[in-house]
Amino acid sequence: MTYSFPEEVLEHVFSFLTSQNDRNAASLVCRTWYEMERWCRKRIFVGNCYAVNPRVLIRRFPEVKAVELKGKPHFADFNLVPEGWGGFVYPWIVEFARVYPWLEEIRLKRMVVTDECLEIVSKAFRNFKVLILSSCEGFSTDGLAAVAANCRNLRVLDLRECEVEELSGHWLSHFPDSFTSLESLNIACLSLEVSFSALERLVSRSPNLKTLRLNRTVPLEKISKLLQRAPQLADFGTGAYSAEIRPDVYSSLQEAFSGCKKLKSLSGFWDVVPAYLPAVFSVCSQLTYLNLSYATTQSPDLIKVISQCHNLQRLVVLDYIEDMGLDTVAVTCKDLRELVVFPSDPFVADANVLLTEEGLVSVSQGCSKLQSVLYFCRQMSNSALISISKNRPNLTCFRLCILEPRAPDYLTFEPLDVGFGSIVENCKELTRLSMSGLLTDRVFEYIGKHAKKLDMLSVAFAGDSDLGLHHVLSGCESLRKLEIRDCPFGDKALLANASKLLTMRSLWMSSCFVSFGACKLLGQKMPGLNVEVIDERENLNLLPENAPVEKVYIYRTVSGQRLDMPDFVRIMGKDKNGVYNLSLCDKGL
């Protein structure tokens, strides 16, 4: 006896499943559901481009409209991954061009994108709409020109913190006059001037433009013109926020801002001239996102702006805000969900600003909806961390960076184990944690015991022995990403928890005690993992088996060995052909 829904019904039901995890789960129910689901999956997310290869992806999902890929490990952001390591998107683009002519969206993070890739994208996909490149590199303004010239239906061009070889600013002028579909443009990371008149014309003929983030070269005096042409903007990033102080410039700027009734996000603010800040006052109460992290202006000026932002949900600032400014945040921004405080002078040991742990405690007290924190500071105490954890048990992301490595509790000189322990114990929904300061194996014991929902953990200069790593790998049930640098963790914990690594996306360990021998062993015994030793020293073959490797990056994969490795990357323990683990290929990725 069989009963089954007609395919159309199943397809309709599946159309309500948007999360990839849900779709993966549904595809495991039975063969019919697997087949049905794979034919109608439109959006793909690949968290590690080497976990799977284009061929496997395309074979399973024939009708894809949107792809998101991530390449380099997170620590690449801090120069820990040598140049040339990998993350090349080219092979993917070539396959997509061949098989998905109707692909509409590409989102890439930490990948190497060449001009050739951009040219292919601009010509192969007739209905291409969204290109978001986050922390990518390898392309030049020529590639951007190709996208501008050829993507007739482009809606989003978003370059977030990319490293672009800037040959000229003319690329923007390649958008044809007939091009009117632009909704979002973010060129904040570019340093060359683009033609202002081309920009102005582009803005004028884009009625759906909601996001416009300019680069530093667009002068403040000209911003009013742009805002007047696009009063419907919801998200605006200024260029350099400085000009000679002239009343006419000020008043047109103020008027232009007050005309933007839908503006909810504001950023940019390089080189701020404080006298011009009040021009934005009229929109402050509308704002849900404010990024002043390039505004090197003092606390009183920042406070004048922030004290009017009653509806703010996300705030990004420099530590110029100081404890005093954070007190204002605590009182004013009752809807705050996310706080980010970057350091203005990270390489100087002595504090240049009055920002301490107290600012963070204050915000944790005043902002009941606070969920996400990234905070750079120079001192911390266990008591402050305990207070924060008790004030805000709803924290989901807590990233604390005390600038000096291994800095103890500044009041008691003890390790900060108890403080961070309190965070993981009280904040039961915590999914992301980054720690710093003086930490022993004890903190890892707390983490292993309490942090059951922890998805990503970043550790530096912490722990005493392998026991620390063992606590985390054996205790954190939800852990998927673990990145460790400069910790005395070695082979034992790694090998004892080898099977755990198959449940995770990746593990990064650099400047630790993991030996060549252990890496080889792990690679040999675990065909479902790529154990990449990243080591730039010469004559590695002459080093003894127990010598520690510089860096090891371990990730689960169904696609076997990479074929694009530079000489300083070795995949350990595999034969030349790599090992293709068929049993993993049908599982949800």
Next chain:
Amino acid sequence: MDTTFRLAGGGEEELELGLGLGLSSGAYASSSNAAHSQVVGWPPVKTYRMNSLLNQAKFSKNEEETGVNGNDASKKKKNSKHENKNDEVVAKETGHSGFVKVNMDGLPIGRKVDLNAHDCYETLALALETMFLKACPTFTSIRREKQQRSRLLDGSSEFVLTYEDKEGDWMLVGDVPWRMFLSTVKRLRIMKTSDANGLGASGSTIPGKESEAKKEAFELKDEEKHSTY
């Protein structure tokens, strides 16, 4: 130390693997007491942001000096290492805010070096030696203390350091003033000395004249700049 490692298989047979090895505790070589400015990638602030802050500090300082904007920048603590106005020229010209590519003959993979982190040829060359010629960092810092020239610059190595300027010419590094170099360099190349024969000692393809002409042109431009402020 127990050298038998168990590879835990999650309920299935445990694989006992004896490696017969011991870990020497002296293997951990990183400098635990170094000021954090010397630790790579610490504090964990993205390079993008660091470059932006550096460029801003220089920009503000220059604005302060010339009195163009009314910002009272005197309270701000500047990053005193990088006071070279031409670093901002580097930002505009190279579009990289200081990072330029470096390739070495015989190596397919290039590296990048941050010119903003250096204020003279010596430190740049020594850094490149460490990167490419696998020179021991301690050794090069001792040499730096002793004020010995980098082998890349004094001609004693089989390699020389060259750069491509804005006009596409390849020149020997070291002959023009540092600031001029910064404003004109597009990328670097560590070339075999034997291949660098076309580049004369004065650093141009026409020995003597071209780099002199360029120096003059630069000095003139400098003067012009001063007169407008």
